[in-house]
Amino acid sequence: MKLSREEVVHIATLARLGMSEADIEKAREQLSNILENFEVLKEVDTTNVPPTAQAINLQNVMRDDVPSPSLPVEDIMANAPDQEENLFKLRAVLDLD
Amino acid sequence: MSLTNNLHELTIHEAHDLLKAKKVSSVELTQACLDYVKQVEPKVRAIVTVTEEAALQQAQDADSRIAQGKASPLTGIPTLIKDNMCTKGIRTTCSSKMLENFIPPYNATVIEKLNNAGMVLVGKANMDEYAMGSSTENSAFFTTHNPWDLARVPGGSSGGSAAGVAAEEALYSLGSDTGGSIRQPAGFCNVTGMKPTYGRVSRYGLVAFASSLDQIGPLTQDALDCALVMNVISGYDPRDSTSVPEPVPDYTKGLTHNLKGMKLGVPKEYFVEGMQAGVDSTVRAAIKQLEELGAKVEWGVSLPHTKYALPVYYIIAPSEASANLARYDGSKYGFSYKDTDNMWEGMEKTKQFGFGPEVKRRIMLGTYALSAGYYDAYYLKAQKVRTLIRREFDTAFEKYDALVTPTSPTVPFKIGEKADNPLQMYLSDFCTLPINIAGVPAISIPAGFVDGLPVGMQIIGKPFSEPTIFKISYAYQQVTDWHKQRPKV
Numbered sequence: 001m002k003l004s005r006e007e008v009v010h011i012a013t014l015a016r017l018g019m020s021e022a023d024i025e026k027a028r029e030q031l032s033n034i035l036e037n038f039e040v041l042k043e044v045d046t047t048n049v050p051p052t053a054q055a056i057n058l059q060n061v062m063r064d065d066v067p068s069p070s071l072p073v074e075d076i077m078a079n080a081p082d083q084e085e086n087l088f089k090l091r092a093v094l095d096l097d
Numbered sequence: 098m099s100l101t102n103n104l105h106e107l108t109i110h111e112a113h114d115l116l117k118a119k120k121v122s123s124v125e126l127t128q129a130c131l132d133y134v135k136q137v138e139p140k141v142r143a144i145v146t147v148t149e150e151a152a153l154q155q156a157q158d159a160d161s162r163i164a165q166g167k168a169s170p171l172t173g174i175p176t177l178i179k180d181n182m183c184t185k186g187i188r189t190t191c192s193s194k195m196l197e198n199f200i201p202p203y204n205a206t207v208i209e210k211l212n213n214a215g216m217v218l219v220g221k222a223n224m225d226e227y228a229m230g231s232s233t234e235n236s237a238f239f240t241t242h243n244p245w246d247l248a249r250v251p252g253g254s255s256g257g258s259a260a261g262v263a264a265e266e267a268l269y270s271l272g273s274d275t276g277g278s279i280r281q282p283a284g285f286c287n288v289t290g291m292k293p294t295y296g297r298v299s300r301y302g303l304v305a306f307a308s309s310l311d312q313i314g315p316l317t318q319d320a321l322d323c324a325l326v327m328n329v330i331s332g333y334d335p336r337d338s339t340s341v342p343e344p345v346p347d348y349t350k351g352l353t354h355n356l357k358g359m360k361l362g363v364p365k366e367y368f369v370e371g372m373q374a375g376v377d378s379t380v381r382a383a384i385k386q387l388e389e390l391g392a393k394v395e396w397g398v399s400l401p402h403t404k405y406a407l408p409v410y411y412i413i414a415p416s417e418a419s420a421n422l423a424r425y426d427g428s429k430y431g432f433s434y435k436d437t438d439n440m441w442e443g444m445e446k447t448k449q450f451g452f453g454p455e456v457k458r459r460i461m462l463g464t465y466a467l468s469a470g471y472y473d474a475y476y477l478k479a480q481k482v483r484t485l486i487r488r489e490f491d492t493a494f495e496k497y498d499a500l501v502t503p504t505s506p507t508v509p510f511k512i513g514e515k516a517d518n519p520l521q522m523y524l525s526d527f528c529t530l531p532i533n534i535a536g537v538p539a540i541s542i543p544a545g546f547v548d549g550l551p552v553g554m555q556i557i558g559k560p561f562s563e564p565t566i567f568k569i570s571y572a573y574q575q576v577t578d579w580h581k582q583r584p585k586v
Contacts, residue, residue, distance in 0.1 A: 008461075015419060015464040016426065016441065017457060018449030027461055030519060034462060037520065038408040038475065044482050051480030052487060054309055054339065055295045055536020056560075061338040075202035081433035088429055091440040 002032040104129035105175075105265045106583065109322040112268060113170045116163055123163065123173025127156035127217050130175040134219065134266045137586045143241050143251075143261035144220040145180050146188050155217045162215050170325045172215035177261040177270035180221040181228055182313065183302040184208055187218070191304050192236035193226045195425050195432045195451035205302020206337070207271060207313050207330045214329050219267045222257030226453045227422065228275055228306045230254050231525045233282075234516050235455045242512070243285060244584040245551055249509040252282030252525075258316050259286040264586050269317045269326055273303060275310045276410050277504075277529025280541035283316055284504035284553020287543045287582060289323050289570065290316040294560045295536035296341035299334030307417035308339070310410075310533040319580050320542065320570035324348035327563060343561055351564055352571040357391035359569065360497050365396070366403035367502035367528050375547030380503040383544035383554045383573070387501065390572050398500070400489045405482050406531035411523060412466050412479040413534070418456075419463030425451060458519065487535040494559035499569060502528050504541040504553030528555060538563050542570050543579035551579075 008027050012019045019027065073086050082089040104126045107115070115121040131149055138144060152175065159173030178184060181191045183201035185208075190196045204212065225235035233241045233256025241256040243249040244264040251260035255272030259282035262270050272279040274292035283290025291314045298313045305311065315326035328349065333342040363384060368377055388394045427433030427447035434446035452460070466475035493500060506527055515522045532539045537560055544554035554573075558566045574580050 007465075011461050011464050011468065014468060015423070015460050016444045016448060017452075017460055017464075018442075018445030019457075020449075023449075023457075027458070030458060031461055031465065034411065034520060035465075038412060041405060041408050041412075041478050041482055044402070044405060044478075044485065046478065046481035046485070049481045049484050051477055052484040053480060055487065055534075056339065056341055058296070058339065058341065063335060071202050078202060079199055079430035081427055081430075090428055091438060091443055093440055 003028050105133040107268060108318045109170060109174050109268050109325050112174055113168070116173050117168055123156040123159040123217060124153065126173065127152050127175050130219055130267055137264050137266060140247055140586055141242050141244055141260050141264045141266070142239050143223055143257040143264065143266060144177065145190055145192060145223050145238060145257070147220040148187060148218050151187070152217050152219055159215045159217060169214050171211065171329055173217060174269070175217045175219045175267045176211070177219055177222040177258055177267040178208070179224050179255050179258045179270070179272045181224060181273055181304040182208060182271060183304070184218065184221065187221065189221065189304070191227050192224045192238055193451065193453065193456070194237045197432065199431055203302065206299035206334045208302065210329050222255070222261050222270055224257055225254035225455070227304070227456050228254040228273055228278055229418070229455050229459055231277070231281060231522050232515065233257065234512065235453060237453050240512055243509050244586050245287065245549065246509065249511050249550070250285065252285035252509060254278040255282050255316065259283050259288055259290065262286070262288045262316050262318065263584060265583065269315055269322055271313055271330070272316050273311055273313050274533065275307050275414060276533050277526040279314045279316060280529050280539060280553070280555060281505050281526060283541040285509040285551060287551035287579065287584070288316050288318060289320055289540065289542050289580060290314065291323050291327065291540040291563070291566070292532065292538060293327065293331065293563060294538040296339055297343070297538070297561070297563070298330050299332070299337040299340050301334055301336040305421040307414040308421065309417060310414060320540070320567055320574055321349060321352065323540070324352070324567050346564060348563060348567055351568055353568060354572055354575050355391045356387060356569060356572050359392040361387060361392050361394045362398040362493055362497035362500045363394060363396045364398045364400045364403065364493070364500055364502060366400055369506050369527055372503070372506040373508060373547070376503055376505070376507060376552050379545040379547055379552040380554050384501050386577065387569065387573060390576065392569070395497070398493065398497070400493060402482065402486050402489050403531055406486055406534055407523060407527060409479045409482050409486065409534055410530045411462065412475050413483065415459040415463030416466045416476050417463070419460045419467065422456070422460055455519070483534050486531055490535045490537055490559070498558070498565055499562070500557040502555045502557065504528055504555040508547050508550035508552060532557055536560065538566060540566050540570055542573065543582070545579055
């Protein structure tokens with residue numbers, strides 16, 4: 001049940017995780033190994049068992065929609081890799097040529 | 098004991114008594130820790146960023162507070178904070194190249210609480226990168242060494258927090274625990290470490306790894322100190338939507354010298370095949386000690402789904418991590434790959450060069466488990482088995498006040514021994530993983546040594562039963578002195 005190169009590349013693309021050829025080959029080995037060990041879950045009978053997303057019983061935790069002070073904008077921009085006029089500067093998303 | 102030379106050896110409660118009585122000042126205590134840090138850090142390497150100036154300033158502030166009679170137990174006490182909790186203005190790296198130069202613009206809630214109590218920050222503790230690991234070998238900067246044997250790992254991912262306390266570089270530390278990351282290193286380093294009930298301590302400002310599993314907790318020299326820290330860091334926080342509005346009791350109340358009336362269960366599945374023989378016998382001896390303290394112990398309790406905790410965890414945790422780490426794309430903070438005009442390449446290379454191999458491995462696992470076609474087989478299935486694991490604990494706690502197990506199947510292993518085998522590494526969390534999956538609280542306390550290496554005993558309780566866990570731990574520590582042993586670094 002070894003993952004194919006295409007599968008690994010597909011996952012890496014979904015995660016937007018860059019990989020070298022060597023990384024891809026190593027991932028094929030290690031992921032397949034790990035996933036094989038998880039086949040054991042198939043033997044557990046989970047008929048009529050609901051999934052647990054949270055260990056606690058809180059639901060729909062809300063707060064009133066009342067504005068309150070946030071962090072100063074200079075503090076938020078302090079770690080920005082690239083910025084202009086208090087805006088995060090990014091590469092073009094759309095290719096408009 | 099020469100008072101001015103060995104202040105770093107004190108427990109929180111001992112130091113507090115001396116501070117209140119004005120026999121020692123926080124500045125003296127802090128300076129003693131900072132001096133000791135300089136002495137042992139070249140060997141232990143527990144700290145990513147030492148905050149010497151800030152520490153001495155905080156110590157002065159603490160001394161003013163003490164002079165005004167406004168001291169609380171943690172006032173003026175030096176601490177280490179795992180480097181995945183945001184400390185405003187102080188570099189917070191998660192021991193990753195991705196956040197190597199990240200300076201948080203805010204404090205985590207636990208940091209705010211500790212500041213209000215007058216804490217003294219000695220430094221940010223080393224960890225496995227993004228809290229992913231069981232040995233601190235995954236730190237992108239350097240490995241921390243176990244103070245009991247420098248050739249061995251301190252455990253992980255809160256290795257720096259555990260080693261730093263064991264090596265007396267600070268009087269306590271905070272760690273985080275997603276699959277055992279407080280308890281396992283506590284066991285490996287001969288300190289006391291607690292993972293509270295999920296939702297007991299706010300996660301606001303804790304860099305998220307797996308949101309349904311992460312919890313912050315204390316690492317200390319003994320159970321009383323642990324209770325003192327829990328008193329401060331626990332409590333409802335409206336900024337954390339998974340924070341439970343459960344009142345915080347005084348965890349130092351109700352500590353006794355005997356355990357009469359207490360019913361303890363020992364689940365046999367935790368004495369796993371392949372477990373180190375010395376660890377097995379050491380923990381059994383410790384449990385017999387609990388019997389001698391008056392507890393009724395039932396051996397051979399069965400929690401049959403225990404073995405599924407490992408695959409359940411290694412599906413759920415990476416899945417949640419793949420979502421939580423998607424934000425590190427170089428746009429708002431952290432490392433940002435510059436050498437391209439292409440948006441996708443910018444993101445991909447930011448992650449390729451910013452994340453280490455274990456982080457990438459888990460992102461890949463999680464992305465796969467959540468992807469179309471595999472979600473049902475892996476993630477959904479894991480969440481259903483999670484329900485079964487939780488139900489087993491609930492049933493056990495109808496009969497027992499607490500469950501007692503080993504913290505880890507082995508003593509601390511050698512640095513490099515498991516680094517190339519991810520599955521072997523994952524097995525070292527066998528005894529701790531089920532606890533996070535169920536969301537229940539647990540502590541690891543020192544229970545003995547095998548060939549000079551520490552062995553931890555784990556005590557597990559039902560949700561919000563930290564008082565029971567402290568009762569058992571405190572009583573055990575009145576009749577044993579494992580927790581008083583200190584390594585010669």
